[in-house]
Each structure stands twice: as C-alpha cells, then as structure tokens.
Amino acid sequence: MMWGRRIFAAVLSLLVTLVTGWGVLALWFQLSRPWALAFGAAWCLLGLAVLAVTLIPQGRRYWRQALLACAVGIVAMGAWWQGLKPSHDRVWAxxxxxxxxxxxxxxxxxxxxxxxxxxxxxxxxxxxxxxxxxxxxxxxxxxxxxxxxxxxxxxxxxxxxxxxxxxxxxxxxxxxxxxxxxxxxxxxxxxxxxxxxxxxxxxxxxxxxxxxxxxxxxxxxxxxxxxxxxxxxxxxxxxxxxxxxxxxxxxxxxxxxxxxxxxxxxxxxxxxxxxxxxxxxxxxxxxxxxxxxxxxxxxxxxxxxxxxxxxxxxxxxxxxxxxxxxxxxxxxxxxxx
Structure with missing residues (x-):
C-alpha cells in the first residue's frame, strides 16, 4: 500500500511538473513580457501548491481544494490556448x-x-x-x-x-x-x-x-x-x-x-x-x-x-x-x- 502511494505521488508530481513547464513556456511565447511574467508566476504558484499537497504529509488535508484549483487552472489555460488562431493579417518579413x-x-x-x-x-x-x-x-x-x-x-x-x-x-x-x-x-x-x-x-x-x-x-x-x-x-x-x-x-x-x-x-x-x-x-x-x-x-x-x-x-x-x-x-x- 505504501509503495502504491509513493508511485502515485511520483507520477502525479511528474505530470504536474510537465504541465507547469508547458504552461510557462506557452505564456512566455504568446504574451508580452510583463503579462507573461505575471501569469507565468501565478501558474508556477499553482503548480507548486499542487506539488506541496502531493508530497508534504501536512498538505494532504487540502487535496480537494488543490485539485479544484488545478482543474480550474487547466480549463482556463486550455480555453485560452484553443482561442489562439493563426492569421494572415500581420506585418510579415x-x-x-x-x-x-x-x-x-x-x-x-x-x-x-x-x-x-x-x-x-x-x-x-x-x-x-x-x-x-x-x-x-x-x-x-x-x-x-x-x-x-x-x-x-x-x-x-x-x-x-x-x-x-x-x-x-x-x-x-x-x-x-x-x-x-x-x-x-x-x-x-x-x-x-x-x-x-x-x-x-x-x-x-x-x-x-x-x-x-x-x-x-x-x-x-x-x-x-x-x-x-x-x-x-x-x-x-x-x-x-x-x-x-x-x-x-x-x-x-x-x-x-x-x-x-x-x-x-x-x-x-x-x-x-x-x-x-x-x-x-x-x-x-x-x-x-x-x-x-x-x-x-x-x-x-x-x-x-x-x-x-x-x-x-x-x-x-x-x-x-x-x-x-x-x-x-x-x-x-x-x-x-
């Protein structure tokens, strides 16, 4: 049972790290620098909160709140990402x-x-x-x-x-x-x-x-x-x-x-x-x-x-x-x- 929890925590931590990293890069390449830094920092804080709940025993009492915040963040990020549309209307080289x-x-x-x-x-x-x-x-x-x-x-x-x-x-x-x-x-x-x-x-x-x-x-x-x-x-x-x-x-x-x-x-x-x-x-x-x-x-x-x-x-x-x-x-x- 203990090994199962550890494996689950490790897999979840890896997924959270990958999603956090992907989000930070997406924001960096799509937004102007001040907005990219602001939203990137907020996205990192969300990822760190989920990791804390996953890895720190004292934080597990907040797992429901963390998962809810994580779900809301992912839905918001996904909606923003899908809203990005390619265009021919730019000032091209x-x-x-x-x-x-x-x-x-x-x-x-x-x-x-x-x-x-x-x-x-x-x-x-x-x-x-x-x-x-x-x-x-x-x-x-x-x-x-x-x-x-x-x-x-x-x-x-x-x-x-x-x-x-x-x-x-x-x-x-x-x-x-x-x-x-x-x-x-x-x-x-x-x-x-x-x-x-x-x-x-x-x-x-x-x-x-x-x-x-x-x-x-x-x-x-x-x-x-x-x-x-x-x-x-x-x-x-x-x-x-x-x-x-x-x-x-x-x-x-x-x-x-x-x-x-x-x-x-x-x-x-x-x-x-x-x-x-x-x-x-x-x-x-x-x-x-x-x-x-x-x-x-x-x-x-x-x-x-x-x-x-x-x-x-x-x-x-x-x-x-x-x-x-x-x-x-x-x-x-x-x-x-």
Missing part, C-alpha cells in the same frame, strides 16, 4: 510577405508570387516576386536539398524540380516570420509562427543558404518517374492553396519542412515507414537512401561527399557561372551538363 497562388490549366501551371530575391547579405537584398509559367510535360527530374543550420542532426529540407528547358523551381515549407522576428525551435512548439509554402528560384532560396548565411548545403538526385514528380508538385500547389485560404500554425515536431515532404511522398508510396530520421531532419537523406529514393550504385557516404555544394556555389559567384549547373557538377545521378 519581406521574404515571406507574399503567398504562392497557382492556376492549373491542363499541363500548364501559372504561379504568382514566385520569389526571386537578389541576396547580398541577410539584410541587404533586392526583393522580386514574379509570375511564372511551367509546362508539366517538361518536368523531368527532382533533387533533395538539405541545408544544415544547427549542427549535424537538424537541417532544412527543400525539393527542387528540374524542367527540360533548364529552369528550376524549389519548394520549401517555412515559418512565416513577422518583421523583426527570428526563428525559435522551441517557439515552434507553442504556436509562435504561422507556416507558408515558398516557391522560389533556385538562385534565391538555395544560394542565400550556401553563400549568404554560410549554411552547409547538400544536394541529392532523387529517383522518381516524371508522373510521380508531377503528382508531388501538384500536391505542393494544393497544400499552398489550402494555406492561402486557411492559415495554419507551424509546429517544430509535426508540421515542418520534412514532415510535409514525407506526407506528400506517402501519397505516391503509401508503404513508406515512419522513422526517427523524420524528426532528426539532418538524417533525412539517409532515410531516403534506405528507401532506394536516391541515385543508385553509390554508397551513401559518396553521395553525401559529392553532394556538398558550398565550394561550387561560391565559385559560381566568383566566376559568374550558371548557379544551378555549377552546384550539380559531379553529383551522382546527374548527367554532365
């Missing part, structure tokens, strides 16, 4: 200020608000939003791009579509930052950002990572038939249109740049297994390799080594060479230009 709009007429796709910024530094750039037209009959290949910005286990995932006329179109699911706002992986768990699908020129969205931000960028040729690529591209457009009509929260764990690619790929191959590397996005290329989705007849270490584009990207800047051709030089599965 320039690079996510516009949303992709698409029009499909048979094989012809017209895209409005394709991003094609000229980046000199992260704060010095020439903004350009373009209307472009693509013929899906000319879609012939695709590349997986991983950009490492926070160590070897976390990467931003992009997919580039290649057309026979040499044009590239890159899709990326990103946080929709407000002006003067910066990304926070923790904040991404607490409805701190909306999400947006960006369609961009490769020289914009890839070069800014390799040449301007100094991230480590890798490119891999995907194994896919044109009809599969067409389905994935149209799925991206469908998802972008849904976001344009109905804003959604970005979530660091469940709704990010890697999970959307996995969801779209599963429409083509429903048997794709879940894997820990879907969360540790820096290992997503290894996952794709194990699913036979990358160039065949090469070990993964070779694909990774030859897919590293940074040196070629910087050399393209110095020489004025075509950026997309330069970064693909020597990548397995891609014919020599």
């Amino acid at each position: 320039d690079d996510v200020s516009q949303m992709l709009e698409s029009h499909v007429d048979g094989d012809i796709v017209t895209l409005e608000n394709v991003r094609n910024f000229e980046w000199r530094t992260e704060t010095d750039y020439t903004p350009r939003w373009e209307t472009r037209q693509y013929d899906l009959r000319k879609l012939e290949s695709s590349d997986l791009i991983l950009s490492y910005w926070m160590g070897p286990h976390i990467a931003h995932t992009l997919i580039a579509f290649d057309f026979k006329d040499g044009r590239k179109l890159v899709f990326s699911l990103e946080i929709r930052k407000e002006r003067q706002e910066s990304f926070s992986a923790i904040g991404g768990f607490f409805r701190n950002f909306e999400q947006v699908i960006v369609a961009a020129d490769e020289r914009d969205i890839v070069r800014t990572r390799s040449n301007v931000r100094g991230e480590q960028v890798y490119l891999y040729r995907l194994r896919a038939r044109p009809e599969q690529l067409r389905a994935v591209l149209l799925d991206y457009l469908e998802r972008a249109e849904k976001l344009r009509q109905h804003p959604e929260w970005y979530n660091t764990l469940t709704s990010n740049c890697t999970t959307i690619l996995f969801e779209l790929a599963r429409r083509i191959a429903p048997g794709l297994p879940l894997d820990w590397r879907l969360l540790a996005s820096g290992h997503f290329a290894e996952y794709a390799y194990d699913q036979d989705a990358l160039a065949p007849d090469h070990p993964y270490a070779e694909l990774q080594q030859r897919g590293f584009i940074n040196e070629r990207a910087h050399e393209a800047d110095r020489s004025g060479a075509d950026f997309s051709r330069a970064i693909r030089t020597g990548v397995p599965g891609i014919e020599r230009p």
Whole structure:
C-alpha cells in the first residue's frame, strides 16, 4: 500500500511538473513580457501548491481544494490556448510577405508570387516576386536539398524540380516570420509562427543558404518517374492553396519542412515507414537512401561527399557561372551538363 502511494505521488508530481513547464513556456511565447511574467508566476504558484499537497504529509488535508484549483487552472489555460488562431493579417518579413497562388490549366501551371530575391547579405537584398509559367510535360527530374543550420542532426529540407528547358523551381515549407522576428525551435512548439509554402528560384532560396548565411548545403538526385514528380508538385500547389485560404500554425515536431515532404511522398508510396530520421531532419537523406529514393550504385557516404555544394556555389559567384549547373557538377545521378 505504501509503495502504491509513493508511485502515485511520483507520477502525479511528474505530470504536474510537465504541465507547469508547458504552461510557462506557452505564456512566455504568446504574451508580452510583463503579462507573461505575471501569469507565468501565478501558474508556477499553482503548480507548486499542487506539488506541496502531493508530497508534504501536512498538505494532504487540502487535496480537494488543490485539485479544484488545478482543474480550474487547466480549463482556463486550455480555453485560452484553443482561442489562439493563426492569421494572415500581420506585418510579415519581406521574404515571406507574399503567398504562392497557382492556376492549373491542363499541363500548364501559372504561379504568382514566385520569389526571386537578389541576396547580398541577410539584410541587404533586392526583393522580386514574379509570375511564372511551367509546362508539366517538361518536368523531368527532382533533387533533395538539405541545408544544415544547427549542427549535424537538424537541417532544412527543400525539393527542387528540374524542367527540360533548364529552369528550376524549389519548394520549401517555412515559418512565416513577422518583421523583426527570428526563428525559435522551441517557439515552434507553442504556436509562435504561422507556416507558408515558398516557391522560389533556385538562385534565391538555395544560394542565400550556401553563400549568404554560410549554411552547409547538400544536394541529392532523387529517383522518381516524371508522373510521380508531377503528382508531388501538384500536391505542393494544393497544400499552398489550402494555406492561402486557411492559415495554419507551424509546429517544430509535426508540421515542418520534412514532415510535409514525407506526407506528400506517402501519397505516391503509401508503404513508406515512419522513422526517427523524420524528426532528426539532418538524417533525412539517409532515410531516403534506405528507401532506394536516391541515385543508385553509390554508397551513401559518396553521395553525401559529392553532394556538398558550398565550394561550387561560391565559385559560381566568383566566376559568374550558371548557379544551378555549377552546384550539380559531379553529383551522382546527374548527367554532365
């Protein structure tokens, strides 16, 4: 009986600690600092009161009052949390200020608000939003791009579509930052950002990572038939249109740049297994390799080594060479230009 009570008290204490910590972080990321501090302190005091009733023998006489206060607090917190709604009506950063709009007429796709910024530094750039037209009959290949910005286990995932006329179109699911706002992986768990699908020129969205931000960028040729690529591209457009009509929260764990690619790929191959590397996005290329989705007849270490584009990207800047051709030089599965 004694052990049962101790186990119950330990489990309850753990739950109270987790709920208290979650509430404090939610308040911190959603409220202005004075209100976050005030409500966060009140939430902590409530958690400490429940812990005192649970752990201190003298406090157990007040367990009913503590549980009632706890229930009221959780209901109030839950109602507030559910009342937070994503919005398109904010002062957005320039690079996510516009949303992709698409029009499909048979094989012809017209895209409005394709991003094609000229980046000199992260704060010095020439903004350009373009209307472009693509013929899906000319879609012939695709590349997986991983950009490492926070160590070897976390990467931003992009997919580039290649057309026979040499044009590239890159899709990326990103946080929709407000002006003067910066990304926070923790904040991404607490409805701190909306999400947006960006369609961009490769020289914009890839070069800014390799040449301007100094991230480590890798490119891999995907194994896919044109009809599969067409389905994935149209799925991206469908998802972008849904976001344009109905804003959604970005979530660091469940709704990010890697999970959307996995969801779209599963429409083509429903048997794709879940894997820990879907969360540790820096290992997503290894996952794709194990699913036979990358160039065949090469070990993964070779694909990774030859897919590293940074040196070629910087050399393209110095020489004025075509950026997309330069970064693909020597990548397995891609014919020599």
